[in-house]
Amino acid sequence: MDSLRVWNGVSASDLRAGMELRVGYDLVAPKEVAADSLHRALHDVISSYGLADSLYAWQRGSDAWLGETMVQRTTAERPPRVHIVTAGETLYGVSRTYGVDSERLREANNMSGTGLRTGQELRIPGSDGSVTASGMDVLPPVHEMASVLAWPPSFDGQPMQNGETYDPAGWYAGHPTWPIGAIVLFENPETGRMALAQVADRTPGAELGVVDVSAAVHEALGLGTASRVRVRLLPWRLSAHTHTPEGQ
Numbered sequence: 391m392d393s394l395r396v397w398n399g400v401s402a403s404d405l406r407a408g409m410e411l412r413v414g415y416d417l418v419a420p421k422e423v424a425a426d427s428l429h430r431a432l433h434d435v436i437s438s439y440g441l442a443d444s445l446y447a448w449q450r451g452s453d454a455w456l457g458e459t460m461v462q463r464t465t466a467e468r469p470p471r472v473h474i475v476t477a478g479e480t481l482y483g484v485s486r487t488y489g490v491d492s493e494r495l496r497e498a499n500n501m502s503g504t505g506l507r508t509g510q511e512l513r514i515p516g517s518d519g520s521v522t523a524s525g526m527d528v529l530p531p532v533h534e535m536a537s538v539l540a541w542p543p544s545f546d547g548q549p550m551q552n553g554e555t556y557d558p559a560g561w562y563a564g565h566p567t568w569p570i571g572a573i574v575l576f577e578n579p580e581t582g583r584m585a586l587a588q589v590a591d592r593t594p595g596a597e598l599g600v601v602d603v604s605a606a607v608h609e610a611l612g613l614g615t616a617s618r619v620r621v622r623l624l625p626w627r628l629s630a631h632t633h634t635p636e637g638q
Contacts, residue, residue, distance in 0.1 A: 441575075441584065448583040449610045455561060456586075461573060461626040470531075475510040486579070486620070487532050488514050532620045536601045538576065540608035550591040558605035561586060564593030565601055571628040576603070577620040578611045585610040588628050 481504045485492035498515040572589040585607045593602040
């Protein structure tokens with residue numbers, strides 16, 4: 391339901407007879423990978439979370455990049471079991487914070503509607519170690535809301551802390567403390583656009599609420615000069631070895 395709203399820019403009250411609704415995107419079927427495997431293609435990780443459709447819609451070349459990138463699972467940041475509703479919060483907003491479907495959140499709390507009240511306690515499904523229907527835990531909660539700035543053209547070809555040189559077409563992010571190689575999921579809350587990036591460099595803007603990203607990430611998110619995004623550090627990091635595409 392949440393994806394339908396984002397893809398079509400509508401709410402339930404906007405529906406009318408005869409309206410055409412986008413219901414998904416053509417996807418590449420994920421490979422079968424054991425859930426407890428330490429090394430997984432990031433393609434399978436994102437598919438397991440049910441995010442592949444939204445991600446592929448916005449991140450050009452993501453299928454090739456994800457299919458060639460090997461990652462290693464790290465310690466997951468588990469969300470709290472109970473969320474206390476604050477003034478102005480919505481069921482949809484809480485569901486996005488913890489990476490769970492709003493319908494699952496409503497069902498887990500025996501709610502007949504979607505209204506919330508200040509001080510209400512909401513049980514977060516999956517936070518007790520249970521798994522979703524797709525076989526994965528819930529996403530880590532939002533790490534922070536941050537302003538995202540693209541590296542300028544003058545940075546093209548410059549060396550980064552991960553040993554690579556910066557390519558504006560690559561999927562990179564810079565931060566002063568996040569582990570080099572960590573996988574970050576960015577989400578534009580206004581449009582639902584998503585992009586993945588690897589932490590590749592050390593940059594000084596975090597104390598100002600700024601995260602630096604490559605031009606490709608910035609474009610995929612559809613950001614302006616002062617846009618703020620949701621940032622999640624996923625419980626995976628790039629391993630020392632990556633797949634080499636056939637013929638290279």
